[in-house]
């Protein structure tokens with residue numbers, strides 16, 4: 001429990017709920033109820049039933065043979081790409097939509113970067129017949145067009161965010177403004193382990209199904225539930241937190257979080273938060289974020305819309321600061337190459353976000369025979385345009 | 394006695410004006426303050442801009458962005474305010490988001506406020522719990538008032554808590570909204586204002602968000618000690634001669 005949230009909503013120095021008074025009643029309502037609701041047997045039953053029959057869980061833990069041969073270690077891929085809607089994001093939206101219903105909410109809002117969280121939110125809103133509004137940066141609307149079309153078909157209203165860098169950070173600002181202006185009946189489904197307490201904890205709990213299953217699957221396949229390494233990409237950090245969750249207290253399991261270096265950490269076009277950032281407050285929590293000396297948030301860059309965010313969740317900041325997690329970064333070019341390699345070696349087209357985690361395998365040194373789990377957080381259908389342009393396919 | 398307390402003891406129908414430091418031009422901060430005082434403002438809220446102002450609507454977002462693009466920082470602002478008290482005698486609050494304060498250093502920030510003669514702050518994303526734990530001592534040491542907001546959804550118990558932590562005034566949001574929405578005083582808003590009035594809080598109250606003309610100002614004053622105008626004033630600064638724009642704007646309220 002060393003790395004979990006305390007009763008004040010903090011992970012060491014990070015976390016809290018830095019929100020304007022307008023959001024206080026909603027966030028407080030969540031804080032007082034989320035653990036109770038989640039622990040309720042009826043909730044658990046419905047949540048797990050939907051994860052099984054609707055999402056298609058458990059997602060396979062696949063021993064990637066050709067990757068393993070190439071790197072001289074046992075490389076397992078946790079196949080979140082096979083979930084309904086194509087990424088891990090739906091684990092969280094299923095949980096939050098059930099919670100929103102229990103709180104009597106009638107209207108759902110969300111931000112999205114890659115569009116995966118937007119699609120996962122629009123999907124559960126269709127499923128439960130709730131009104132859905134998705135905020136998405138103009139730049140992301142452009143580069144993730146298939147997901148925009150899916151959200152619309154699912155009945156969501158997609159509202160472009162046109163301020164700042166017109167990406168995930170700005171979409172999050174707009175979603176928060178919406179929530180301020182709609183203080184009753186609206187639930188904000190945040191898509192990552194960011195935001196004011198209790199969001200980082202709540203989203204981590206819903207995503208923790210990833211490591212819960214991985215442990216069982218590893219035990220079956222290797223005879224031990226302890227791998228040597230687990231790897232995941234970090235935008236806000238929800239797939240990584242889901243992948244790390246049940247391994248955090250197993251100190252011998254090395255946790256590797258892969259950030260987006262963009263065009264290079266020192267290029268001025270990067271989203272490598274732990275490398276470039278300092279402690280500060282963004283989107284309701286104290287964490288690490290990319291900012292100027294005056295405390296203005298710096299616009300990030302990544303080829304992958306889901307990692308194009310200037311901060312990380314507070315629990316990641318804590319894992320980073322305590323040294324429990326190793327935070328590394330991968331450039332745009334390296335990630336795209338890794339995406340193509342995964343396609344060629346394993347017949348899996350990964351999301352560019354997930355390709356960042358895969359790319360780090362190239363930089364690791366193995367003695368031979370280590371067990372390594374990579375969270376394949378999503379599939380690459382949404383990224384075909386980017387891949388095709390980059391490789392002139 | 395501090396300037397804010399004195400103001401509330403001596404005056405009714407207090408008019409407070411918000412503007413963004415560094416807008417329309419980087420160097421306008423003192424000139425705007427002087428012009429506002431001259432044309433009848435009772436209290437000033439000088440905004441220090443932030444890149445991600447989630448509680449603000451499009452007008453203040455745009456003024457903040459322009460101010461930042463022109464080079465406004467807290468450091469620049471405190472430099473500009475160095476001789477504030479040679480020019481301006483009415484109370485002055487700084488208003489902005491918590492992250493720039495954190496980077497400036499809470500202690501440095503409070504000290505700089507006290508040195509230039511700023512009377513208090515409004516930091517919308519600094520919640521009560523965090524204020525009490527990390528900021529209150531420092532604010533009190535430098536005699537800075539911290540102004541808290543309440544909305545129609547704020548629970549009564551919490552309003553009492555805020556009243557207890559306050560030593561200047563309480564900022565009553567006309568509705569839960571980002572800045573710049575028009576005030577529609579319907580039955581529910583009136584019921585809320587009346588409910589707060591009937592609580593007999595120890596601190597005075599000011600109504601803000603959506604006050605844009607004499608009519609909405611007078612309405613607000615019938616329920617509170619005064620009102621705060623932000624977006625409507627920032628809008629009025631776009632284009633034209635600064636002094637003229639300000640005096641024309643203020644004429645609507647002070648004649």
Ligand SMILES: Cc1ncc(COP(=O)(O)O)c(C=O)c1O
Pocket residue numbers: 087088113114115116117191192193233234235236237238239240305306307351353354377378379
């Ligand atoms: C496939 C995929 N992986 C990863 C991410 C990054 O989010 P997080 O860091 O919260 O897992 C996204 C976000 O959109 C995504 O779509």
